[in-house]
Amino acid sequence: MIIVLMGYMGSGKSTIGRHLSEILSYQFQDLDTFIETTVGLSVPDIFKTKGELFFRKKEAECLKILLESEDNLVLALGGGTPCYGTNMKMISDASNVTCFYLKASIPTLVNRLMPEKEIRPLLNQIETKEELAEFIGKHLFERNVFYSQSDVTITTDDKSIKSICES
Numbered sequence: 001m002i003i004v005l006m007g008y009m010g011s012g013k014s015t016i017g018r019h020l021s022e023i024l025s026y027q028f029q030d031l032d033t034f035i036e037t038t039v040g041l042s043v044p045d046i047f048k049t050k051g052e053l054f055f056r057k058k059e060a061e062c063l064k065i066l067l068e069s070e071d072n073l074v075l076a077l078g079g080g081t082p083c084y085g086t087n088m089k090m091i092s093d094a095s096n097v098t099c100f101y102l103k104a105s106i107p108t109l110v111n112r113l114m115p116e117k118e119i120r121p122l123l124n125q126i127e128t129k130e131e132l133a134e135f136i137g138k139h140l141f142e143r144n145v146f147y148s149q150s151d152v153t154i155t156t157d158d159k160s161i162k163s164i165c166e167s
């Protein structure tokens with residue numbers, strides 16, 4: 001059984017995933033970390049030295065490997081993972097996968113991402129909160145088509161990690 005967590009950057013995929021895996025006694029994998037280990041570079045360095053296209057190619061390859069895992073697994077995706085190539089189809093077609101969309105509002109995402117934008121390759125050119133809100137709004141408009149194909153949507157704005165995991 002594989003529990004896939006998807007959602008925008010800052011939606012809590014890794015934090016919630018780690019807690020959920022402990023509660024369920026499942027393995028935990030963070031796709032970005034798996035890519036970093038495979039390539040031998042951090043995600044920002046992959047974007048900087050090899051470009052986004054290379055990252056998306058590795059992301060799809062690593063997703064495929066992890067979806068073939070036979071362990072009980074909680075898998076936290078990157079924010080863009082389901083939105084590229086055939087990744088969403090790969091996830092939906094896998095018979096052993098249940099997929100959750102961790103949904104957060106734009107103001108929540110802005111507050112969480114503003115202090116961290118330097119370490120996120122897609123956000124590091126943004127300067128103000130207003131610009132960030134506009135960027136996220138446009139991005140979510142494109143990405144919701146994919147996120148909404150999840151089996152379950154969980155709103156995370158005002159809930160504790162514990163209550164999210166229990167729901």
Ligand code: S3P
Nearest residue numbers: 008009010032043078079080121
């Ligand atoms: C990305 C999200 C990041 C990481 C990469 C691209 C995206 O993961 O995969 O920087 O396209 O939204 P997190 O959602 O874990 O920050």
